[in-house]
Amino acid sequence: MELMDDWIDILPTPLPTTEALLFVSSPNSGGIVLFLGTTRTEKNAQGHDLAALDYEAYPEMALPQLQTLAQAARSQWPIVKQVILHRTGRVPLSEPSVLIAVASPHRHEAFAASRFIIDAIKADVAIWKKEIWSDGSGTWIHPMPSTK
């Protein structure tokens, strides 16, 4: 199933953007879409600034889920190459927590597939984030279905 054309991983380190773009580059591609998910600055009710995010995964489940998502994207669009990487552990606000790169023959396919993948990650994949505030306190984010 074109496994060599998919790079899917969960990593405790900064996400390798340049390597991801090189990976999806191909003479069969007419467009590449890269999505980087970052986190905005924010204040909590106590007036503390958001300082970082801690991401936790259930990796034995989340990694197969990402692989299933990649296959679902391939079944809907003619993807040439794709990368799905999620970071775990402490992520500074300025650094991406998730990276998606899709190369496809026509640009609209890469836009549609990358958007599908990030929407599905946020809805279904066994990964959680905890907001870490400037006073050291933390808040797990567990969106209720109605707030998603």
Added chain:
Amino acid sequence: MELMDDWIDILPTPLPTTEALLFVSSPNSGGIVLFLGTTRTEKNAQGHDLAALDYEAYPEMALPQLQTLAQAARSQWPIVKQVILHRTGRVPLSEPSVLIAVASPHRHEAFAASRFIIDAIKADVAIWKKEIWSDGSGTWIHPMPSTK
């Protein structure tokens, strides 16, 4: 009009992807979408391979057109930072001819804005491409309205 938050140019050199991603990075951004337009391999009716593209711009018109597009995107979506770069001259097939990077508070805005910008560039901006074949011959691409 937030001009320091927009980087818009027409360049005769390889497009600076890493610098564009750094430019749009911001603590106010929740998502970054980067689009790279590349060209697929192809054969012409004579059996020659596509070897490269030559891009020509009417820069005194195309650059203001790109700036107008950037403002049009800002009027529709809350864009934090954006980059629109188009390359001119000879572009090898493996290298992007156009780069769009958009950072926005929420991811859907960056997807929508970057797609709007590339669609508008292809429809309206005074830039033309010539396909250069392996025998050295060239074909200007001038899509008729019905084929666009």
Added chain:
Amino acid sequence: MHITIRLFANLRDRAGLSEIGLDLPEKSTIAHAIEQLRLRLPTLADHLNHIAFALNRSYTQSNTPLQDGDELALIPPVSGG
């Protein structure tokens, strides 16, 4: 039979544990395991209402029967990305 329950995110923080073993009667379901867990870790009780269940790494319903050696993960609403 013996199963392993895995805890993540707010559940792991509250329990102070990422994994717990449970001995259950034969023919127990996921719902039975959750009742046992409420007794063993009352601090989790308030946080077990909105979770999903993954049995051996696949989502499933609470009426699913368990087997010896199963890994049951409690999945609070996800927030990756």
Added chain:
Amino acid sequence: MHITIRLFANLRDRAGLSEIGLDLPEKSTIAHAIEQLRLRLPTLADHLNHIAFALNRSYTQSNTPLQDGDELALIPPVSGG
């Protein structure tokens, strides 16, 4: 009056020129300029049917009147991106 016509892409290749000056009677329109161009550069005649016009870097219609010093660009269907 004197105007400058700028040529791009297939028109520039065919004409072997990127720019041409035209002297025109007062009150000439873009359409009049194009008629003059057909006479001066017959090799372009077949390629002037699907073009758009930019007068001083903005798109406009062929019935627009010209002024001395104008820059008229002939814009074949674009293919950037």
